[in-house]
Amino acid sequence: xxxxxxxxxxxxxxxxxxxxxxxxxxxxxxxxxxxxxxxxxxxxxxxxxxxxxxxxxxxxxxxxxxxxxxxxxxxxxxxxxxxxxxxxxxxxxxxxxxxxxxxxxxxxxxxxxxxxxxxxxxxxxxxxxxxxxxxxxxxxxxxxxxxxxxxxxxxxxxxxxxxxxxxxxxxxxxxxxxxxxxxxxxxxxxxxxxxxxxxxxxxxxxxxxxxxxxxxxxxxxxxxxxxxxxxxxxxxxxxxxxxxxxxxxxxxxxxxxxxxxxxxxxxxxxxxxxxxxxxxxxxxxxxxxxxxxxxxxxxxxxxxxxxxxxxxxxxxxxxxxxxxxxxxxxxxxxxxxxxxxxxxxxxxxxxxxxxxxxxxxxxxxxxxxxxxxxxxxxxxxxxxxxxxxxxxxxxxxxxxxxxxxxxxxxxxxxxxxxxxxxxxxxxxxxxxx
Amino acid sequence: xxxxxxxxxxxxxxxxxxxxxxxxxxxxxxxxxxxxxxxxxxxxxxxxxxxxxxxxxxxxxxxxxxxxxxxxxxxxxxxxxxxxxxxxxxxxxxxxxxxxxxxxxxxxxxxxxxxxxxxxxxxxxxxxxxxxxxxxxxxxxxxxxxxxxxxxxxxxxxxxxxxxxxxxxxxxxxxxxxxxxxxxxxxxxxxxxxxxxxxxxxxxxxxxxxxxxxxxxxxxxxxxxxxxxxxxxxxxxxxxxxxxxxxxxxxxxxxxxxxxxxxxxxxxxxxxxxxxxxxxxxxxxxxxxxx
Numbered sequence: 001x002x003x004x005x006x007x008x009x010x011x012x013x014x015x016x017x018x019x020x021x022x023x024x025x026x027x028x029x030x031x032x033x034x035x036x037x038x039x040x041x042x043x044x045x046x047x048x049x050x051x052x053x054x055x056x057x058x059x060x061x062x063x064x065x066x067x068x069x070x071x072x073x074x075x076x077x078x079x080x081x082x083x084x085x086x087x088x089x090x091x092x093x094x095x096x097x098x099x100x101x102x103x104x105x106x107x108x109x110x111x112x113x114x115x116x117x118x119x120x121x122x123x124x125x126x127x128x129x130x131x132x133x134x135x136x137x138x139x140x141x142x143x144x145x146x147x148x149x150x151x152x153x154x155x156x157x158x159x160x161x162x163x164x165x166x167x168x169x170x171x172x173x174x175x176x177x178x179x180x181x182x183x184x185x186x187x188x189x190x191x192x193x194x195x196x197x198x199x200x201x202x203x204x205x206x207x208x209x210x211x212x213x214x215x216x217x218x219x220x221x222x223x224x225x226x227x228x229x230x231x232x233x234x235x236x237x238x239x240x241x242x243x244x245x246x247x248x249x250x251x252x253x254x255x256x257x258x259x260x261x262x263x264x265x266x267x268x269x270x271x272x273x274x275x276x277x278x279x280x281x282x283x284x285x286x287x288x289x290x291x292x293x294x295x296x297x298x299x300x301x302x303x304x305x306x307x308x309x310x311x312x313x314x315x316x317x318x319x320x321x322x323x324x325x326x327x328x329x330x331x332x333x334x335x336x337x338x339x340x341x342x343x344x345x346x347x348x349x350x351x352x353x354x355x356x357x358x359x360x361x362x363x364x365x366x367x368x369x370x371x372x373x374x375x376x377x378x379x380x381x382x383x384x385x386x387x388x389x390x391x392x393x394x395x396x397x398x399x400x401x402x403x404x405x406x407x408x409x410x411x412x413x414x415x416x417x418x419x420x421x422x423x424x425x426x427x428x429x430x431x432x433x
Numbered sequence: 434x435x436x437x438x439x440x441x442x443x444x445x446x447x448x449x450x451x452x453x454x455x456x457x458x459x460x461x462x463x464x465x466x467x468x469x470x471x472x473x474x475x476x477x478x479x480x481x482x483x484x485x486x487x488x489x490x491x492x493x494x495x496x497x498x499x500x501x502x503x504x505x506x507x508x509x510x511x512x513x514x515x516x517x518x519x520x521x522x523x524x525x526x527x528x529x530x531x532x533x534x535x536x537x538x539x540x541x542x543x544x545x546x547x548x549x550x551x552x553x554x555x556x557x558x559x560x561x562x563x564x565x566x567x568x569x570x571x572x573x574x575x576x577x578x579x580x581x582x583x584x585x586x587x588x589x590x591x592x593x594x595x596x597x598x599x600x601x602x603x604x605x606x607x608x609x610x611x612x613x614x615x616x617x618x619x620x621x622x623x624x625x626x627x628x629x630x631x632x633x634x635x636x637x638x639x640x641x642x643x644x645x646x647x648x649x650x651x652x653x654x655x656x657x658x659x660x661x662x663x664x665x666x667x668x669x670x671x672x673x674x675x676x677x678x679x680x681x682x683x684x685x686x687x688x689x690x691x692x693x694x695x696x697x698x699x700x701x702x703x704x705x706x707x708x709x710x711x712x713x714x715x716x717x718x719x720x721x722x723x724x
Contacts, residue, residue, distance in 0.1 A: 075688040078473045099691045103474025182572045184563040195671045248672075249562035249583055390690045401673035404585050419496070433470055433487040433686075433695025 027060045030319045033087040035076065038347075039067035046346045050338045054326055061319060081105060081313075088314040089324060091140065094305045097131040098386040098427075106136050107310040107317050113138070113325055117353075125352035127381045128305030137307035138328045139352035141343050143266040144303045144372050144379040145206040149286045150279060153187060153261040162262070162288035166211070166236045169262070169291045173245025176261035189245040189261040193252035194403065197389075197396040202302055202382075203264035204399060207233045209300035209380050211293025220385045221424060226417035229295045234409035236293065237402055248403045255279070264290065267372035270348035287371045303379035305352060308339075330355045350376065386427035391420045460704075467697035474691070487698035498699065500674055501682040504589055508678060509657035511593040516604050516653050517646065519597065524608030525634075538609075541602035549599065553666030556595045557582060582668055585675035592676055596663055600656075604649050611645030612638070647718040651711055658707050679703050 038047060044067065051063045066087060068076045074096060080086045092100070100106050109117075114135040118126055125139035149162045157175040173189025180186050193199030205215055213229030216222070225233075240246035252263045256276035274281045289299035308327070310320040327339040336344070340356025343349045344363050350373055351357055357364060357373070364373045382388070398416050401407040407415070467487055469480035491498045527537055544552065559565050560581040568578045581591050619637045628636070661680040664670065670677035670685075679699060687696035 078688060078691065082473050099472055100474065103472050103691075105474045183578050184568070184572075186563070195669050249580065393685065393689065397671075397674050400671055401585075404580075404583070404672045406585055406673050422494075430470075430481075433483070433490065433692040433698065 030061045030316050031064065032061060032089060032316055032320055032323060033064045033066055034089040034091075034323075035066045035068070035073075035080075035087040036091040037068060037070040037073045038091075039069060043346055046342050050327065050342060053338065054323055058322075061323070063323065077105075081311075086311045086313055088311055088316055088320040090309050090311065091306060092137070092309055094128045094307060094384055095382060095388050095392075097129075097136055097384050098388070100309075101131055101134075101136060102386065104312055107312040107314065107320075109135050109137065109310075110321050113321060120354050121352045122354060122357070122376050124303045124376050124379055124381050125305050128303065128352075128384070129307045131384050137309035138324055140306045140308060140328075140339060141268065141347065141349035142303055142305050142352045142376055143268050143349070144375040145202050145264050145266050145290070145301050146371055146375060147262060147288045147290055148255060148265050148269075148273075149262045149288060150255070150258060150260065150284055151286045152279075152284050153258070154286075157189075157261070162286060163291045164289075165291050166207075166232070166239075166293045170236070170239045170243050170245055173240055173261060174243040175245075177244050177247060185247045185249050187259045187261065188247040188250040190240050191246065191250055191252040191255065191260040191263050192248070192399075192403065193263075193265075194248060194400050197392045199252065200396040200399050201392045202266070202304070204233060204395070205302040205380075205382070206264055206290045206300070207236065207293065209302060210290040210296050210298075212296040213293075216383050216385070220383065221421075221428070223391065223417055223420040223424070226413045229293070231409055231413060232293050232295055234399075234402060234412055237399065238409055241403065241405075246403075258284075267369060268347065268349050270368055273368070274348070281368070285368060287368055289371070289375070301375050301379045302382055303376060304382040328353060330359065335359055385424075387423040390423050394419055394423070463697045463700055466694055467701050469694045471693040472691040473687075473693050480694075483694065487695045488702070490695060491698055491702065497674060497677060497682055498679075501677045501679045504674075504676060505658055505660070505678045505680075507589055508593055508596070508660055509654055511590070512596045512600075512657045513650060513653045515593065515597045516601055517649060520601050520604030520608050520649065521642075521646075523601065524605045524612060525638075527605065528609060528612045538605070541605050543602065544599045545603045547599065549662040550666040552595060552599055553663050556591070557667050560591055583672060585672050588668055588672060588676045592663060592667060595667065596657070596660070599663075600653070604653070607645060607649055608642070611642050615641045643718060647714070650718075651714050654710055654714065655707055658703065658710075 034051070036047065038044070044065070047065055047067075051065060055061055055063060073092075077086075077090060077092070077096075077100075086105075090106075097106075117129070117135055117138055121129075121139050122142060125142045126135070128142065129135055129137050129139045147162060153176050154160070154162065154172065157172065159172050159175070163169040163172050169190065176187060176189035177185065178187045192203060208215060208225055208230060211229045211232055213227070213233065214224035217224045224230075237246070241248075250259055252260060252265065254260050255263045255265070256272055256279055258276075258278040273279065273285050279285060290301050292299050308324045310317055310324065314320050328337045330337050330340075336351075336356045336359035337353065340351040340353060340359060343351045343356070344360045348369075350364060350369065351360070364370065395416055398407065398412050402409065402412055466480070468482060468484060470483050470486075471477070471480040523541060527534055527541075531537065560567050562568055562578055562580055562583055565581070567581070571578060580587060582588050615638065619641075620633055623633050623637060659680050660678050661684065664676055664678050664681050665684075668676040670681050680703070683696045683699045683703070686692050686699065
């Protein structure tokens with residue numbers, strides 16, 4: 001016969017365990033995978049530190065960080081979806097939103113988080129992460145394009161101020177270009193980053209907007225650069241080439257080497273420029289608004305965004321959104337979020353969230369970033385519609401054809417506009433391969 | 434006996450199953466996808482059927498595909514012809530009692546084991562207009578600098594040169610094996626009859642090397658028509674699509690534009706072209722051998 005005492009102890013234990021059951025359930029191990037394109041060793045360490053901090057506070061969660069280079073990110077996302085090995089959390093480029101959302105790849109955002117983002121992100125970034133009137137993630141870095149110029153090369157050519165108009169851009173660029181006695185171009189006034197769609201098309205869009213032009217019409221049914229404003233931008237390239245102010249044998253990537261006078265580039269290049277041994281970041285790198293074209297009235301530019309999103313097939317969506325929210329929540333009043341800290345201190349990027357911008361007001365106010373931060377107020381978000389990526393590649397190839405003398409501004413427009421419109425039509429009709 | 438036969442079938446079944454699952458299966462799936470619209474995100478079961486629309490598009494409305502096809506043919510014809518001729522010339526040289534023969538063979542073979550991506554990057558530097566060693570050499574020879582990879586009219590020929598540099602060593606080794614298989618008696622008898630070196634080459638060496646040449650032409654053609662990594666690393670299809678090849682365009686269409694149906698149609702067209710060319714090559718050589 002059992003004595004009463006052990007039975008009582010057993011009963012108490014049973015009640016305690018039963019009471020703990022929901023807690024135990026909540027502590028079930030959860031594994032999240034996060035995919036980003038920040039694969040440099042330094043960035044890996046910083047991301048892992050952020051993850052470790054979260055995991056320490058959430059012992060039931062383990063997080064695996066996966067990184068691939070930017071040029072492989074889209075392929076990895078798509079193939080992992082096909083293979084059924086999708087990560088739970090993606091860091092994605094907003095131009096991919098149409099394909100991702102139409103295909104059901106992304107999970108809808110929790111309403112309270114979406115409302116918080118709407119209130120706490122820069123207006124341009126809210127637009128950037130919205131598609132079909134719905135927010136699809138938490139915006140991270142916002143990038144805009146401005147004119148970077150080498151102050152030393154401009155001064156050597158006799159100019160103390162960067163160009164403010166297309167005309168001045170051609171004049172200053174041609175004054176900077178130099179060739180040696182063998183015909184080798186030793187420095188070029190203006191350069192583009194060819195072989196990469198954003199490197200070619202984003203500067204074009206910045207110039208187009210600064211010339212009073214539009215990339216798409218209002219209802220996004222047609223491209224809108226086949227007019228005078230678009231023609232003048234293509235003609236600007238032609239004039240730069242004809243005047244010798246632009247020589248495509250020197251790539252825009254050579255700007256940090258001190259052999260390029262001017263380039264239209266995004267703020268994320270800051271870390272590279274700071275690390276360059278051939279151009280002094282503090283004294284030689286200048287940043288100016290995009291020159292205004294003959295049809296334009298004021299300088300404008302292009303912005304694009306990145307965002308954290310969650311996979312629609314993730315079995316741990318709640319936990320995934322919780323991690324995303326944690327990363328982007330300020331640690332306290334006036335303090336940055338872990339992500340804001342990463343973006344500013346590790347990437348040298350501009351955070352989309354206003355509390356992070358406020359917390360890093362001093363860092364973002366340096367001579368390089370300040371004009372970029374200011375430009376987020378007037379920058380135009382890259383249109384996020386189906387077919388954008390394909391049109392971008394089409395336009396890249398044709399602008400490069402212009403650079404290599406295989407086409408002229410009017411022929412370029414005559415070819416690209418109907419092709420681009422056909423792509424838009426296909427996406428609207430849900431047709432094509 | 435019957436039991437042994439069953440075991441035989443069991444062992445054969447493994448490679449056949451492997452082939453069905455990992456070769457035939459994807460080919461059939463790709464063919465099926467080519468008749469649909471698919472972005473690789475939508476579940477396979479929900480792909481909309483489009484019939485021959487993708488084929489119709491790439492042949493009648495796609496401006497890049499014909500250009501990519503033309504570039505691919507140019508690459509294949511240029512590369513295969515050069516490899517066949519240059520490979521034979523070097524093999525004949527290395528088949529003589531030249532000094533340091535083994536060293537030469539190793540040197541010619543080294544590029545074969547180098548990653549095409551690495552070669553692409555190195556050659557891009559070498560062919561740079563402003564500081565590339567090739568242009569500096571041209572300047573020394575009082576010749577004008579060339580755009581090479583920046584020039585749409587020259588870029589594809591530079592890629593052919595890089596591909597030949599990489600693979601000619603492999604074909605030299607194949608040729609050498611063929612040359613060493615030719616009995617010395619034939620040459621001895623020809624010399625007794627007073628044959629010159631060129632007559633020996635024309636009447637003995639080349640006819641007996643025909644099977645080797647067939648192998649080289651067929652495998653090189655198949656490889657050249659599928660070229661991807663070298664172009665991807667060196668030019669990415671630029672400038673102005675002048676080096677865009679079918680497989681690179683297929684890759685862009687599938688993974689950049691999320692049009693897997695259209696990319697699959699391209700893959701099937703390329704598959705048909707390669708099959709047709711290979712059959713023609715085999716027939717041509719077989720007829721000549723039996724004639």
